[in-house]
Amino acid sequence: MNTLAIALVVLLILFTIALSVFSRRFTRTTADFYLAGRKVGSFSNASAISGDYLSAASFLGVAGAVYASGLDGVWYAAGFAGGFMVVVLFIASALRRFGEYTVADFAYGRFGSDRIRLITVLAVLLTSLFYMAPQMFGAGTTWQVLVGKGILGMDPYTSGVVVVAAIMALYVGMGGMKGTTLNQIFQFWWLWFAMFMVVAFAFGNGFNYPKALADASKEPIVDTKAMTVAELTKPNPKTGKTPLEAAKTIMTPEEYAKVEEFVAAKSEGKIPVALPSKNKLHELRAMLFREPGHRYNKFDQFSMVLALVLGTAGLPHILNRYYTNPSGSAARRSTFWVLVFIGTFYIMAPIAGLAGLGVIKEHLASGGTIAAANVHGHLVKPDQVMPTLANILGGQALLGIVSAGAFAAMFSTIGGLLIAAASAVGHDVYEKYINPNASEAKRVLVGKVSVLFFATLALLIGLAIPKFGLDQAYPALIAMMVTWAFSIGASAFVPMLLTGIWWKGTTERGATAGIFVGLGSSIAFIFLNILQTLGKIPKEGAIGFLGSLTFPVLFTFPLALLTIIVVSKLDGQLPKNVDEIWMRIHGTAHERHERDLGLDKIGGLLGTKNH
Amino acid sequence: MTDTTARATGAPKVAHVRHGEHVDTIESVDAVFREQRKLSFTYGAIFFAVTLAIPASSVWWEAWYAKPIWGGFTANYLFVSLLYYVFLWVMAWTYSKQADKLDEKLAHMADEIAARELAEKEA
Incomplete structure (x- = not known):
């Protein structure tokens, strides 16, 4: 039992709940519950977006992917960061200026139909659930490594999933977006600090980046x-x-x-x-750590990059965060800071993965033991490299910091996802269709009940993953599952957002058809891949080829985009108030007016009750 | 409180939105939109060209992915693990600054329109 490590995790949990209780006083309206009152400054918002974004896949998965696959694993980090360029260039300020609550609101406001709002809600829920699945899996596996024992008669994996789901339901339901934002800011900096500490300890123990890379590349992976x-x-x-x-x-x-x-x-x-190992890209070359090809063949080298780069702009919980900025310009500034924050984090994560390779091997060779399963000096589950490395380099104290970081990564992302899913149901469905005249108190209550419902759903998904054998079928499951969520977001939302913002000729029918095609095709490809990996469908023939596409974005994104363009051209029915909509997206009169009144000022997050 | 007296006539030539003293017309918004689109898509083209050049080089340029240039670093590994972030930071910073300037231009354009409207009313 890792007493000190567990104590640090318990402290993190208590602090998280305390922040939610504190912010409860400031969550009285739906704008507070879903958007933190639209008064989050660039630095705070950038920290919160980074916390929202850096999930178990980034904290445990990137280092694990690098540990297992070398350069192909490093691409996860670069791709995750690169996605924010698409956000800053094409989406951030326009989305904020439109000034709504959710992505579904944008779709409705831009295209003016209930149909597109509802299909967007469906896409938001599916993307969020796909993203929630790896977080819950990460919760179970981290608990296995850290605690190693179950509670209340449950096995360790189930205990981790249940505890995280329960805490998330409590703190998100209690604190809403304000509580979640405060927590995400804290959680981001904690997990940045944890990654920094691991890397600092590695360098302190004589790690030399160029030399370690040369050593790791002497023999094939x-x-x-x-x-x-x-x-x-x-x-x-x-x-x-x-x-x-x-x-x-x-x-x-x-x-x-x-x-x-x-x-x-x-x-x-x-x-x-x-x-x-086998080099999938250059089949005649040995698969060296510093070279591409361990995970991706020629097709996937491109498809994976596009999935990550385009997928970020299609994650509903990240897009919702842009509405909490006070202005379009602030939204761009926030994104720049996000790039700095997560960029420095992603520079460190591959260093931890590489350091893990040498340190763990050396530790085992010198007679040391580790809790995680291993063979031939290597971990069987690469996702366990961060806690294992921390334990070897810094003992229980560093393991505690890293474990708390892993839970912080899960909490911050699940928090954002729960808010996104709850706002899709509570705001986009309940407030608009079921009870438009509901009081503020009732609306907030529905938001909280939605949080509880989705936390339960996340719990069930987390428990189902090992039952279907997915953890055995995919070598780095956390990173893989996150990429699926990216693929769905990139295919369902990004074509609609890009055309909705940048092409006035986009029609409601075109956008609806595009979301439908992007969502349906990406999910179909992912399930084909899962079925093929589990051996349920053949690897040969047309179905075999379609099932082999690990990242379907190279097909599904252009397909959805083309659908929007073709259907819009054929349809030609623009909204009657298209100019007004256009000025709402690209004009700044509203912002200038708010600036005159001093309403663009940030603040309120930490205590202003009146705004 | 935010003044939300926005209105639009639906006729493109006279459509405008007013918030307090501030006005956006469809002409001014369209003009700045075109510049904004040029800016965003130029930066976007550079971003995607560089980003997709990396896997392309990984496939077809052996010196890029196989030749060590600094310890164990190949050019490919060095760029993806370190230099790519510097590229992103520079792109995001310069883009944000230029986009802010465009916003100012729109504000200036809109102020001129508001002043002209006022002068017409007084006349």
């Missing part, structure tokens, strides 16, 4: 996997070689003897094995 007897003895249809034979080529005789014994005894369960 080693793949690790926990396998059953049946999997170990099943020949590869192309090479005719079994994984057991492949493992023999790189495992030491002692390590391999254990695997042979496991197979000979026809044991139940799985045993970790080390396997030679």
